Structures are given as structure tokens and as C-alpha cells.
Amino acid sequence: MSFAFLLPEIILTAAALTLLLLESFRPVRRGLALGISALALLAGILSVAGVSSASGDPTFHGMISVGPEARFLMVLLMLGVLAVLALSLHFNGFQESDFSWGTFSGLLLLSTAGLLLLTCAADLLLVLIALETVSVTSFILVGFLRKDRRASEAAIKYFLVGAFSTGLLIYGISIVYGLAGTTNLQRLLRPDPAWPALPLAGALFFILVGFGFKLALVPFHMWAPDVYEGAPTPITAFLSIAPKAAGFGVMLHALPNHGALRLTPFLAVLSALTMSVGNLAALRQQNLKRLLAYSSIAQMGYVLMGFVAGGTTGFRSVLIYLAAYLFMNLGAFACVIAVGADAKTETLDGFKGLAGRSLPLALATTVFMLSLTGIPPFVGFIGKFSLFGAVLQSPGLVWLAVAAAVNSVVSFAYYFSLVRAMFFSPPDRSARMEMSPALAGCLGLAALGTVLAGVFPETLLQLVQRAFP
Amino acid sequence: MSLSLIVFLPLLGAFVMLLLPNERKGLIRGLAVFFAAAALAVSLYAYTAHNGGTAEMQLVERHSWIPTFGIHYYLGVDGLSMPLILLTTVLSLISLIASFGIETRVKEYFFWFLMLETGMLGVFVALDLFLFYVFWELTLVPMYFLIGVWGGPKKEYAAVKFFLYTLSGSVFMLLGILALYFAGNPRTFDMLQLAQQSSTFIGPRFIWVFLALYVGFAVKIPAFPFHTWLPLAHVEAPTAVSVILAGVLLKMGTYGILRVSYAILPEATRWFMPILILIAFVNIVYGAYCAMNQRDIKRMVAYSSVNHMGYCLLGMAALTGSNASAGMTGAVLQMVNHGIITGSLFLLVGVLYDQAHTRNIDDFGGLGAKLPVFTAFMTIQAMASLGLPGLAGFISEFLCFLGAFGQKDYLLWVSLSVIGIVVTAAFFLKLIKDVFLGPFNRRWEGLRDMSARELLTTAPLVALTILIGVYPAFLIQMMDATLANLIRHVTGG
16 A cells, blocks of 8 residues: 555645645735646656556555556646646636635635546545545535526536436446445456346446436537536636546546447547537637537547447547647637637637637637647647547447548538638637736647647657557 | 758758748748759759659659668659659749748748648659658648648638648548558569559559549549639739649649659559540530639639640540540649649739739720730730640640640540630630720729839740740650650550
8 A cells, every 4th residue: 555656636635725725814815826736736747657667457455556547647637727826827717816716726626636536446435536526626616606697507507417428337336236245446347247237237228327317428418508607717628627537537447348248339429429519510600609609519539439440449549638638629719718808708719710819829729729620730630549449340330430521521511610700710819818927828829739739649649658658 | 862852952042941930031042042042953953963864763862761661762753753853843943933022921922832842842752652652741740831821811611621631632642642551562662662562553452543543632632522722712812822833733643643653553554544535524614614604814814724624634644545645744744734734824813813803804904005015915925825736724724635636535525625725715815805805994993014023033934835836855754754654564565
């Protein structure tokens, strides 16, 4: 039992509690709160790198297993949250004088700690506890702007769906426990053929549906657009990235043998549905947060494709795509926040004529949109390329690859509605764009990552290879 | 190194351009021309270094790029790609000079234009399928902007339609490329290695792979029934962009078929030949009739491209016949000739439109006496396009038909395709009659003949048209060995 494995969670929780405690005495200033959080995240990343020699063997009585793939996702998650901090710094909605930065960043860190625990949980009970840590903190974060009615509505919706899906999950887990007498994933991975089929199917059904809700897979996605629209944009960015990465982390631990459980066709259909419905619904959106919400639903459909393909190649492609998605999606949100701060709107209109006002920002947005569409030489293409490759290896799944290909074309239409607005429409104002340095830096880094990892993907691929040997 | 220089000099220029202030239009134009000229100069050097007597890949550059996937940065030229590289560098330089009239958002325009040039050149030199696909897609975005921002009244619709068509094709091409990768043993994206393994790519599965690749290529050519984006895009695009679109971009499709489909999937290629002949027939005849029906000169030239690419396909379809060599030579020569001839026709239409602000044939009449130089150029190029002996178009069209008549089982379709030549002659002659002959329309009293810059852009192309018409050997020698090798490879003979 080595606490080194839990170091990142411990650091983040300690920082979170410190911030919450400080806040109870007097308001913590923005710089201090974000500074402590950023330092904690950096320390967390370093500590993950520090235990790099650890194997994936379960520890803490089989409760956690910090394998290389979990560490990969943990670093990814913390990088994402760092970016979310940068996005929050100058976000309009957070600038009121009574905004409690200490509570905000404390909750964000706690949520992150939950997510980290989720990626290395090796027991269904711990999965549940971690999931609840994430959920409860996320409910509050979504509704953090109490005076904003939409945010409150979103929080309530998120809470109701979250509670409901947790219920389903617990129900599924209880059946599993009844069948197997254990909730340990290691032991559950080798299902006993003597287990009766119906309860097993029921358990798998409830667990999958529960995760379907958490990951917003179609047809369990209805809550996502409303919540994404209502939440403060940095939190939307957080929700569109972090829980998904962690969710796939759990799936990789819990269901790598979906073929043996005869779940593959079911998951394949889920994947095709998710990408198709997400993309088709995104076509009609004017509000950019809703558009990105549907886009992220569709993107998870693509990732699920890699999970469906399974095997080393398939799971690697999941990690590759999640890393790609982190860069390009955060970049896209950074653009929306930058434009939203300037135009005071979250609709497409804000992007009108942006090319004339700030060519670098317009080009950066174009890069993210191209990458999300899956056009080379950007990292999204590398991700899609490896997903397609993984799927095409199994002859029975060629239809899924074709579906994803058609979906990429459909997604072009809405991703490029932004590009059209930026380059083809005349600007409605002539003033130059103003952007805070933190936001510009975050945007620049995301753009740089999207381009560099697209043109020279070898480093990323090597990292993934080491994460999934 | 020379190939990398050719490909990336324009891209370097594009990024240098971004650093310049918007207001320095002269400097921006000058730099764009400088980088395109540098690429042309290096491509001329490559031409002298290239030995047409062998089918070997030359000036090869091969570096490991993404070892995890076995992807290489792999460039090379042979007799098939060399003429197209020259065509691209020449037409790009000329189009950039022809773009000096662009006054809005000059910096962005030249940025996208140079990036487009890099994409096109990359397609013609890439020998790794992954790299090929990256360059292929790299042409997509700049073209989208060039049409969508600087185009005519329906520019946005045209740009979106162009993008949607091409992207739909290319995602299937990507699936086809991946399928080839997994079929290889050992797995590789190396086109030459895959071509060596081509005898193992047999069976219905590879028919599907061939079709997936074909959709991607056919959209670009554009082969019937994927051609409907073309007239719109050509008409809406600014003059110089139409030149590149017709002159180079369409050739990427036929080049891709020859380089990838023919070489790597010979069995499926042979299976496809009868269908290709039919498609060529439809392209030729349907394209010609559509062109005949247009009153807008630019639309007419655009549809004539559908018709001319049909000749090219017909020549390519001669592969399994008895005159394969003539057909294939004709097809590649037709790619170059169509680029030169149609490119110059678009430039000339642009000259007229810039002054008259109309392209409707019925608005003109009797311009011959008023604009002698313009009339001469336009007439020469129209004649070349309709296949008058002594000019470039005749040689390649003749060879295409000569080759196709070697397909003894499909003589009916080849014979019917000849109708296309007659119709082409009819509409070009009518165009000349309606615009340049007859009574002079007083409305055009103020028209001037061609300016120095317009002469500078069109005269070289007219000269090339005549040169190739009289002495095509310098091009044919360049590609002979490569094509003979390709024919041997595909037919196994």
C-alpha cells in the first residue's frame, strides 16, 4: 500500500480544502485562488510522472490500479483543468466583485480529484464514490452563477439526471454483487459461465445505461445541450472534456472484454447513433454552446468507435483521440469565450467578420474547426485516422467506419458555419479584438498543440504506445 | 532536396505573407510572385535533372515521419508526375500575376493561393499514401476560401458545394487508403511497395477498395455523375482561381487514378475498364452538349472541361486494348494540354469580363476589329480546344481516340464519343462567330485591347499551345518509359 499512487488526488484535495477553508474566513482573491489551483495541478502532474515506474497492479486492497493508461488520462485531465483555469480568469460572468473564487476553484479541484480517482478505480464501489464526488461538485459548478436563471435551471436538470443515472448504476452494481459476490473489477473480468444469463444481462444493461447518461451517449444525451448552454462557459468546457476522458478510463478498466460479453454489436450501434444524432442536431444550432454540446456528443460517438474495435489498437486509438479532442475542443471553447467577451453574445453572430478584425484569432478558430472535422494536417485527423484504422481491422465493423466517414462530412456543415461567419460575412463592428493575455496564451497553446501534434504526431503516438503497451 | 523545395517554397511564402501589414499590397503581390517563381525555377531544375528514359522514381527523398504507423515523408518524380509539376508551377505563377487585380483582403488572398500551390505540388510528388492524402486535403481549404471570399454573386453556395463534394469523396478515399494499408504484407503506406504487392490484391474486396478510391478521384476530375459542383465553382471563382481549378486541380483526380488505383489495384482496374469507357463517353458527349447550351462564356468553358476530361478518361480506358500506349500517352498529354488551353481561355474570358462586366455571348458581337490581339489569342486557344491540327489539343485528343479504338469490344461507345468532338467544334466556332464577327455592338466602343500584364499572363500559354502542337515530343519523351512500365504492370503483358 503506497500513498505515492494517490499523491495527485491527495495534493488536489488538500489544495481544495485549503481554498475552501480560507474562503470561510475572508474572500480569497482571484489571483491567489487560481494560483494555488494551478500549482496544485502542476504538482499533481509531476507526481503522476514521478510514479511512472509503477505497474498497473491493484493496490489498496484491490481498490485502485494506477496503470500507464490511467496515468496518461490523469495527465490529460489535469492539463485540461489547467486550461479551464486560464479560461475562467477573464470570463465575463465571473468578474462580479462578490464572486467567490476560493469556493469555485476549490470545487473544481475536488471534482478533478474525483475524476482522477475514477480513472484508476479498480472496484465498482470506488467507481461509484468517485463518480459521486465528481457529480456533486459539478452540480454546484454548473449552477455557480446563482443569479443566472439558466444556470440554475441547468444545475437542476443536471442534478436530476445525475441522480437518476447514479440510481441505475447502483442497481446494476448490486445485481453484479449478487451474482459474483464481489465488486472487484479484476475478478469480474473473468465472468463465470455459471452465472444466469438474464440477471447478468440486466446488470450490464443498467451499468451501460448509467454510463451512457454520464457520457451523454445517444439516446441518453438529452440533458447535455441544456446543461452545457446554461453552465458558465469555462465549466461547459470542463464538462465537455474531463468527465468524458475519465468515463472512458473507467470503460477501459471495466469492459475491455465487451466482445466476450457479446456487448460489441450493442456498443457499435450506440456509437453510430451517438455520432449521427449529435451531428444532425448540431446542424440546427445557433447558440455556440449548444452547437459545441452536440458536437461533443458526436465526438464521443467517434471515440466509442475505437472502444468498440477493442484490442490494443482500438484502445490506443481511444487515448489518441481523447488527447486530440482535449486540444481542439478546449481551443474551440477558448475562441467562443474570447469572442463572447467581445461581442457579448454566445451565438454565431459574434463571429461575423472576425477575419477582418483579428486574423490570428480567425485562423486559430479555423484550425480548431478543421481539426474537429478531421481534416489534415491537424491532430483531429490523426485521431480519426487511428480510429478508422482500428475499426477497419475487424471486417464486421466496416459499416461503422463508413458511418463515421459520412458523419465527418455532415459535421463539416456546422463546424464551417463558424468559418463562414468569420471569413464570408462583413464585420458588424470595426474595433480590433481585445483579448486577455491568459486567454490568448491558452488559445495559442491549444492551437500550437493542434497543429504540432497533427504534423508531428509521433511524440503523442509514442506516449500512447507506452500508456497501452 | 529539390522536390521539398518546390513543394514548400510556396508555403514558406504564405507564412511570410502573414507577417506583412495589410496595407503593403505591392510588397505582398511581389513576394507571392517571388516565391512562386522560385518554385518554378526549382521545378525547371528538376526537369533538367529528370531522366525520361527510365521509369524509375527520381530525385527521391525518403525520411521516416510517423514510425508508429510506418508513415514516411517520401517524395519522388517520374514521367507521370514531372509534366504535372511543371504545369502546376507555370500555371500558379501565371495565375498569381493575373491576380494583381484583386484589391480586397489582398494578404489573405495570396496566403491561401500559395498554400493551395503547396497542396497541389505535394499531391504530384508524394509517394506515401498518407502524405498523399494530407496534401490532397490541403488543397481543399484554400480553394474553399478563394471561391467563397473573392468569388462571384453565388460564391458561398459554390464554395460549400465544392467542399462538400470533395470532402465526401475524400473520406471514402481515406477508407480505401486504410484498407490498402491493412491489405499489405508487410503493412505499408508506401505506394511503390504496395504496387509491388499488387498481384496479391485480388478478389471482390478490392473492387470495393477500388470504388472507394475512385469516388475520391472522380469528384475531382469531375467524372459523371459527380461533376455538378464544377460549373458552379468555375463560374463563381475569380479568374485566376478558375485557371488553377481547371488547370491543375482536376488533374489531381486523373493523376490519382493512374498513380494509386492503376498501379496498386491492377485487377480491379481491368474490371473497371468497361465502366470507365462508359463514363468517359458520358463526360465527353454530355459535357459537350451542356457547353453548347450555355450563353455565359465562362460556363461554356467550364462545361467544356467536363468534356475534355472525358477525353482524358477515354485515353486512360485504352489500357486493356491493343493501343494502350497511345491512349495513355494521350491521356497524360491531355492533362497538360487541357491545363494550358483551358487555363488561358479562363484568363481571356477574365480579360473581357473585367472591362465589360458581362460574359453573355449575346451581348457581344464584332469585337474582332476592335480588339485584334485579344481576338487572335482567343481564336487560337478555342481552336486548340476544339482540336485543330497544329495546336496542342489535337495531338492529345487524337492519341486518346487512337488508344480507345484499340478497345475492340467497346467500339460502339468510342465511336459515339466522336460526337463530342463535333459538338465541341460547333460551340467554339459559334462562340467565335457571335463574339468576334458580325456587326459591332456600339456599346463596346470603350473597350481596350489587352494590357501588358494580360499579355504577360496569356502569351506564354498561347506559345506553349503552339509549341506542343508542333513538337509534342519533348513532353512525350518525358513520360514514355513510365507509362510503358505502368501499362506492363497493369496488364501483365
